[in-house]
């Protein structure tokens with residue numbers, strides 16, 4: 001799909017369902033739109049030049065509305081390498097001690113925080129105090145109280161806070177959401193979300209409670225939580241959960257290996273989910289309603305996402321998730337665009353309230369009532 005005609009044809013049939021031209025390849029999008037786009041560009045600094053930060057930076061090269069212009073890192077050698085690769089001027093480079101000075105830098109609009117989970121809270125609040133918009137990776141914090149403090153700090157400092165929920169812009173996911181809103185599944189009855197992978201290196205921060213805030217639930221189970229909400233289209237009102245641990249050396253106290261949890265929704269729909277660091281090939285969503293179903297596998301990986309419904313295969317083409325996400329987030333921050341599924345701080349806090357309740361349910365063995373509003 002490389003020609004302008006193909007693009008226009010595709011756009012004509014799909015414009016109503018898609019938030020911002022997500023149905024074409026990154027290359028054709030870049031070539032078609034760079035010629036026409038004259039709007040404001042969101043100038044972004046990435047904080048934390050690790051594995052996911054690197055992926056986001058590469059994806060941003062294909063963005064039209066967002067541009068990588070700065071870095072915040074504790075590793076000088078990475079800063080030098082990124083400066084050379086992305087043409088980043090010295091004045092836009094910071095470390096964790098001095099990044100509050102970003103306040104005085106008029107050439108940076110937003111900071112994307114992509115560091116270990118437990119650091120997000122303080123870093124986001126510092127960025128907010130510096131008067132810059134913030135995009136924060138999931139989980140936005142390690143509990144709902146911290147998440148709420150981040151929301152409050154951003155509101156107080158009049159900056160926007162978005163959470164890196166890339167699936168909220170993914171075309172096949174959005175098609176299932178459109179079908180559900182359109183009543184094509186009938187009354188939704190059941191959702192199943194299975195998310196996990198077998199984690200390696202026992203010394204990594206993901207297995208250190210101080211930095212990760214938990215275990216698989218914080219990292220990968222959150223996709224099943226968040227997915228259950230956007231697939232069912234409601235916020236849950238109760239949760240039950242059960243934890244199992246096969247390796248107490250690798251998964252220390254407070255670092256969950258495997259948790260099964262169940263959610264109940266106001267309509268009567270229920271969800272049954274699995275979060276684990278101990279199984280591969282676990283990336284599957286299933287939604288069942290009175291009139292039909294949707295199943296996606298893989299459902300939240302970097303893609304291509306694959307899926308089908310009772311009406312047939314989902315055929316929306318793959319686009320690099322982080323490219324679409326950053327272009328869409330630029331629209332949200334700069335123009336106040338409303339995404340189909342929210343990506344604001346309040347959305348992140350809702351998931352953290354559910355995580356808090358899941359951990360409480362595991363500990364007490366009791367059903368937990370949820371009040372997310």
Ligand code: NDP
Pocket residue numbers: 047048049050051052053072073074075078114115116117119137138139164165166205211219
């Ligand atoms: P990495 O370990 O690969 O990178 C984290 C980076 O954070 C480091 O490279 C380092 O960068 C910086 N950092 C600052 N302080 C510390 C510290 N005390 N220990 C370790 N690193 C530190 O992690 P990921 O990039 O995989 O994950 C980062 C965040 O992104 C997490 O919150 C994770 O949940 C999220 N994520 C989201 C994904 C998504 O699909 N939305 C996918 C993967 C991760 P520097 O050297 O520049 O300071």
